[in-house]
Amino acid sequence: MEFAPQASIDHAALRHNLRLARQAADTSRIWAVIKADGYGHGLFRVVEALDEADGFAVARLDEALALRQQGVVKPLLVLSACISRSDFEQAIYADLQVVVHHQGQLDVLQSLSSTGQRLSVWLKLDSGMHRLGFTPGELNHSLAQLKALPVVGDINLLSHLANGDDPDDPMTATQCEQLMQIDPSPYSARSLANSAGLLANPATRFDWVRPGIMLYGASPFINTTAAELGLQPVMTLSSRVMAVKSCQAGDAIGYGGSYVCPEAMPVAVVAIGYGDGYPRHAPNGTPVLVNGVRLPLVGRVSMDMLCVDARALSGIEVGDEAVLWGGELPVEEIARQAGTIAYELLCGVKRRVRFHDLNRQQLEV
Ligand SMILES: Cc1ncc(COP(=O)(O)O)c(C=O)c1O
Incomplete structure (x- = not known):
């Protein structure tokens, strides 16, 4: 008999939860958020089970590189920590998409010479969370810098919800409004919703949604259980x-x-x-x-x-x-x-x- 603690990871539950996300996403594409070792479930096993996602989002460059090394060919998005020159060189080489949220990253990108391969970037708008991103007033200047760079390919727009866990919190609508006020024409795609936005507020869906916690069968809300949402614990x-x-x-x-x-x-x-x-x-x-x-x-x-x-x-x-x-x-x-x-x-x-x-x-x- 096995006395060591065990964690059983149910692939069928992961697949079921992704199907729920797909239904809620309607025509939007899905970045399955699998950072922090697939929210602790194991990076490679969740990638295998979430094969129907349109792409995978991670926090760190290392996580994305490990996925590429393992043969994952789907789009991969590095949400926060692509910072140094070497980070960007590796991201370009591995065909990753990266979030640009800080002038220091733009400075590094400006110093890179074009190799023929181009980097898809997601410009991050600080729509009210005040953690990462450019304020609405700074955004156009950052966009102009990106557009001038031969190393940059598609430019997309992204922001993150601060209080989605409480569907009654007006902050979500305010952030959504901030994103909608930005002229969409320079951007190939836009993304705002996490699990909470996806499930509670269709206006937050835009072109790509980014569910994380719901895929693992836990509720993103303070007052609604996972079972009430039809999610299955993984x-x-x-x-x-x-x-x-x-x-x-x-x-x-x-x-x-x-x-x-x-x-x-x-x-x-x-x-x-x-x-x-x-x-x-x-x-x-x-x-x-x-x-x-x-x-x-x-x-x-x-x-x-x-x-x-x-x-x-x-x-x-x-x-x-x-x-x-x-x-x-x-x-x-x-x-x-x-x-x-x-x-x-x-x-x-x-x-x-x-x-x-x-x-x-x-x-x-
Ligand atoms: C930028 C970003 N997008 C999406 C998510 C997924 O959020 P959730 O797990 O609440 O769905 C996270 C998670 O923290 C995140 O940092």
Whole structure:
């Protein structure tokens, strides 16, 4: 029996979620956002499962280069970190598309001599997030610089939503309006929507949408569950009960003794901890699904293990399966308990967890 924590990645769920994105996108094309190792699911396996996407978007140059080296021929977009001269040279060589959001990048592009290959760029508009991008007032100057460069091919326009997770927040409409006010004629394509924009606000779709979190089966919204959206969870993080203790009333559990047993009770120890990516800040009461029964976490999460109150599960035994998230236990619920977001939990699963593929499509031979 395997006692090491496992992460099962369901390819059929990835494909299903992409189909939902495709329906919502209508005629817009889809950049499947697979940065941060496919939101923690594994870069290459998500590329394989999301084969129907029109292109893949990553944050860093290295991620895009790794995909090209692996033989991925689809369009690849580097969203943020193509900065130095060597970055741009490699991007041109590997036929990547890059986001240009800063004058320093334009300066580097100006210093490059043309090699015959041209770079498709996405000029980033800061439509209100105030993180990356040119303000509406700066945009035309940046555009003029790009148009003058022989090394630059297509010029596209892109912006990013700041508050899409709350569909009632007027910021999304304001950002959409900002993008619509820019004369589209110099641009080959425009892109704004992340998962939240795509699902809640058709006006944000433009030519390319950029869904990330919804592909992994988690809700992009604060008040709507993934199940309500028809999304299927992709990752199931599980482990096993490695010990069952009979504790007495007054026994304090784990480091700091933050949970004190109110009566004599069984406490099960599960072989997973923050060293595997389970959030250390998950409080007492966070649910863990053991043999399909929700048991509350008790005491502090340790590096390699955590404890649950096993009173609700008679006959709990060493070796019983414990699901930390996935299936009937949405990762968003655990994230909320731990004061974080599903994105962070999914990206945070550590390399020592064993990854398995489920429902991998048989490739034609
Ligand atoms: C520029 C950009 N576009 C799209 C996305 C995808 O967002 P989401 O995962 O919320 O769909 C991200 C993710 O952070 C991003 O940084």
